[in-house]
Amino acid sequence: MEEDRVFSSVHSTVFKESESLEGKCEKIEGYDFNQGVNYPKLLRSMLTTGFQASNLGEAIDVVNQMLEWRLSDETTVPEDCNEEEKNQTYRESVKCKIFLGFTSNLVSSGVRDTIRYLVQHHMVDVIVTTTGGVEEDLIKCLAPTFKGDFSLPGAYLRSKGLNRIGNLLVPNDNYCKFEDWIIPIFDEMLKEQKEENVLWTPSKLLARLGKEINNESSYLYWAYKMNIPVFCPGLTDGSLGDMLYFHSFRTSGLVIDVVQDIRAMNGEAVHANPRKTGMIILGGGLPKHHICNANMMRNGADYAVFINTGQEFDGSDSGARPDEAVSWGKIRGSAKTVKVYCDATIAFPLLVAETFASKREQNREHKT
Amino acid sequence: MSDEEHHFESSDAGASKTYPQQAGNIRKGGHIVIKGRPCKVVEVSTSKTGKHGHAKCHFVAIDIFTSKKLEDIVPSSHNCDVPHVNRVDYQLIDISEDGFVSLLTDNGSTKDDLRLPTDEALLTQLKSGFEEGKDIVVSVMSAMGEEQMCALKEVSPK
Numbered sequence: 001m002e003e004d005r006v007f008s009s010v011h012s013t014v015f016k017e018s019e020s021l022e023g024k025c026e027k028i029e030g031y032d033f034n035q036g037v038n039y040p041k042l043l044r045s046m047l048t049t050g051f052q053a054s055n056l057g058e059a060i061d062v063v064n065q066m067l068e069w070r071l072s073d074e075t076t077v078p079e080d081c082n083e084e085e086k087n088q089t090y091r092e093s094v095k096c097k098i099f100l101g102f103t104s105n106l107v108s109s110g111v112r113d114t115i116r117y118l119v120q121h122h123m124v125d126v127i128v129t130t131t132g133g134v135e136e137d138l139i140k141c142l143a144p145t146f147k148g149d150f151s152l153p154g155a156y157l158r159s160k161g162l163n164r165i166g167n168l169l170v171p172n173d174n175y176c177k178f179e180d181w182i183i184p185i186f187d188e189m190l191k192e193q194k195e196e197n198v199l200w201t202p203s204k205l206l207a208r209l210g211k212e213i214n215n216e217s218s219y220l221y222w223a224y225k226m227n228i229p230v231f232c233p234g235l236t237d238g239s240l241g242d243m244l245y246f247h248s249f250r251t252s253g254l255v256i257d258v259v260q261d262i263r264a265m266n267g268e269a270v271h272a273n274p275r276k277t278g279m280i281i282l283g284g285g286l287p288k289h290h291i292c293n294a295n296m297m298r299n300g301a302d303y304a305v306f307i308n309t310g311q312e313f314d315g316s317d318s319g320a321r322p323d324e325a326v327s328w329g330k331i332r333g334s335a336k337t338v339k340v341y342c343d344a345t346i347a348f349p350l351l352v353a354e355t356f357a358s359k360r361e362q363n364r365e366h367k368t
Numbered sequence: 369m370s371d372e373e374h375h376f377e378s379s380d381a382g383a384s385k386t387y388p389q390q391a392g393n394i395r396k397g398g399h400i401v402i403k404g405r406p407c408k409v410v411e412v413s414t415s416k417t418g419k420h421g422h423a424k425c426h427f428v429a430i431d432i433f434t435s436k437k438l439e440d441i442v443p444s445s446h447n448c449d450v451p452h453v454n455r456v457d458y459q460l461i462d463i464s465e466d467g468f469v470s471l472l473t474d475n476g477s478t479k480d481d482l483r484l485p486t487d488e489a490l491l492t493q494l495k496s497g498f499e500e501g502k503d504i505v506v507s508v509m510s511a512m513g514e515e516q517m518c519a520l521k522e523v524s525p526k
Contacts, residue, residue, distance in 0.1 A: 163419060172417045179421030242420035249441045 043354050052342050056351065059305045059338040063355040066096045066278035066303045085274055096276045096303065097268070099295070100124040101287030104132025104238070106344055107219075108145055108165045111282070112137055114349050116219040119228060123356045124280070126268045127223060127230040128287045131238025134206055134220065134230070135178060136170075139239075141215040142181060143174040175239055182240070185212055186247045190254045200254070201261040202235040231265045233258055234286050269294040269301075278303035279331075282344040284310045284318025292330035300325075300332035306339040307347045385512045386451050391425045392444035399451050399511075402438040405431045406451035406511040414444060432509060433516050451511040455518070460504040463495065469517070471506065482508060485517040497522055 031045035047057025071094035077086055084090050102115065107129070116137075118124050136145070148162075148169035157164055161172040189208065192198045210224030223230050235256065236244060247254065269277060279301045281288045288306070295301040310319030322337035331337060340347050386401055394400055398409050407429035417423045422443040429438050432453065442448055458471035458479060471479040485491050497504050497520070507519040 161417060172419075175419050176417060176422050239419050239421070246420070246424065246441055249439070 040354070040358070043350055046350075052340055052347075055338055055340040056342065056347055059307070059340050059347075060351055060354045062303055062305050062336045062338050063278075063280065063351060064359075065336055066098060066276075066280075067355060067359060069096045069276055070094060071274055081274065094275055096278050097126070097272045098124045099126045099128065099268075099277065099279045099281075099291045099301075101128040101279070101281040101283075101291045102133060102344070103283030103285055103287060104130045104134075104136055105165060106282055106348075107133045107136040108168050108170070109345050111345055111348055112140065112219065113217070114352050116217065116222060118352065118356055119219045119222040119226060120216075121356075121360060122226045122228065123360075125228065126265070126291075127219075127228060128265070128290045129230065129232055130286055131232060131235055131240050133287075134209070134232055134235075135239045137218050137220050138181075138209060138213050139170070139174050139178050141213050141218050142177040143171070145170050145174075178239060179243055179246075182209075182243050183247055183250075185209065186243065186254060187251060190247075190251060193255065194253070199257050199260065201257045201264070202232045203229045203261050203264060205235070205256060206230045206232060229264060229268070231261055231290065233261060233265075233290060265290070266294045266297045269296075269298045272298060276302040278305075280305045280307075282307050282348055284308050284316070289317050292325050292328075296328060296330040300329050300335060302332055302335050304331050304335060304337040305351075306337075307342060307344045307351070308339070309341060309343060384452065386449040388447040389450045390444070391427075391442040391446050391448045392423075394425070394427070394448060394450065399432075399453055400427055400429055400440070401449035401451055401512070402427065402429055402431075402440045404512075405436075405438060406433070406453065406514070407431050407438055432511060433514055453509060453511045456508050456510070457505050458508060460494075460498065460506055460520075463498055469506070471508075482515060482517060490517065490520065494520055 026048050028050050029045070029048045031042045031049070035041060043060075044057075046053035047061070048054070049057075070092050071085070072088060072091035074091075100115070100118065102111070106112070107115070119127070139145075145165075146169045148164060148167050150167045152162075152164060152169075154164070157169070163170045163172065163175075185208070189198070189200060189205070193200060198204075206220060207224050207230070210218065210220035210222075210230075213221050215221055220230065222228075235241060235258075244254065244256070277295055277298065279291050279295065281291055281304070288308070292301075292304075304322045304325070306322060308318065310316060312319040312321055312324070321339050322331050322335075325331040326333055326335070326337075392414070394409060394412065396409055396412055400407055400409055409427055409429045411426075411428035413426045415424050415426065422445065424441050425444045427440045427442070429440070430436070431438060458473060460469060461472050461478060462470040463484070464470065464480075467484050468480055469482050469484060471482060473479050485494065494504065494506070494517075503523040505521045505523050506517050507521075508515050509518040510516075
């Protein structure tokens with residue numbers, strides 16, 4: 001009898017009855033290649049594959065929600081809104097405002113071309129990046145970046161005039177071409193500042209550079225054409241900053257006003273209403289914080305997708321999860337958020353394939 | 369008369385006042401024109417071609433007339449203007465009340481358009497030496513249309 005009792009108590013410890021998850025949670029199921037190599041189905045299967053594949057699947061969902069939301073989805077119409085906002089047709093036309101942020105290494109990579117696609121078709125409303133994120137795009141129009149290897153020795157590369165960005169290589173000569181291209185433009189801008197009283201800001205400078213590069217492979221060019229502001233508050237921290245430094249010796253006096261730009265950037269968030277706002281942020285650092293901070297001014301974004309490899313254990317903002325931003329009021333408590341722990345060179349093109357690009361393709365099919 | 373402010377177009381150097389030299393060839397101790405001022409180079413550092421573009425020479429120089437420190441950064445393949453700097457010695461004849469000196473030139477005529485030096489030590493030495501009746505030879509440095517007394521020697525009469 002004693003043995004039976006011991007046995008049944010051990011039995012119930014090891015085989016502790018579990019709560020049934022049936023109907024509450026998704027079942028894990030990967031893609032079955034017996035279906036053939038069907039890429040859209042493969043990407044859709046990520047949601048139920050687990051780990052970061054599931055996070056990517058959720059990110060795809062959140063971005064699609066960003067793209068599909070209309071003001072007419074909000075059934076409660078606030079009393080104090082104006083006549084236009086009560087109009088149904090108008091409400092069906094109001095979409096989510098999307099902030100896109102990315103770090104410069106991604107522009108050095110092929111993700112630049114994915115970004116260019118989004119800007120070319122006006123699929124995002126505001127861009128924030130670092131200085132490298134601007135100059136790498138412009139330089140690619142003057143000379144290409146090459147694939148190298150992480151293990152190439154630094155001293156050897158220096159002797160050959162090659163700069164390494166991860167496993168990419170940018171020859172020094174590319175930056176020389178950039179210098180030759182940009183200095184005359186700064187001269188022009190200084191002239192306009194003196195003669196026409198133009199007060200330049202980083203975003204105005206970038207619009208001008210987009211106009212001057214006049215090359216369809218550049219996202220800055222399309223941002224200029226589509227009137228999408230590109231904010232870069234850290235404008236001096238890169239080769240472009242070096243050019244400003246040198247230019248100031250030759251012909252000094254060019255002024256670039258960051259105060260105007262912070263008004264404009266925060267204004268994009270503050271005056272977004274009645275639109276919802278969504279953030280898609282690749283990488284950490286300045287672009288991540290700048291976009292989140294602007295959205296704090298409107299009590300938080302409604303959607304957030306972070307794709308980065310940062311970790312939160314060191315307390316850095318770069319590694320912080322969306323929930324940390326919620327504590328600051330940068331993201332709403334009710335917001336739909338996802339962080340995908342993945343290198344954006346893998347995750348972002350796949351995400352765009354299942355969201356922006358597939359929707360555009362669907363729309364084109366409907367029209368033909 | 370010596371203009372601190374500059375409205376300087378880079379192509380304004382007169383034919384005999386300056387000559388062009390590649391920035392990479394200008395050494396410490398040499399001369400260079402920065403913002404229209406003739407300067408003596410006290411420091412040169414070169415940054416190799418890199419992310420900042422072409423190789424560059426960073427010059428720190430002292431204005432030879434005002435002793436102000438000036439800086440410039442120039443691509444090393446660029447041409448810079450180098451001032452012709454001349455030093456001529458003259459015998460001091462007189463110090464006038466309105467701040468000019470009278471000097472004896474080589475060919476026996478007088479040169480009266482040189483101002484007293486602004487440097488305190490030099491000025492004191494000049495005035496006291498002249499008052500004591502000593503024979504004084506002054507060195508006059510000239511560059512780019514400007515001149516200034518830069519040194520003096522007391523000559524013992526033989």
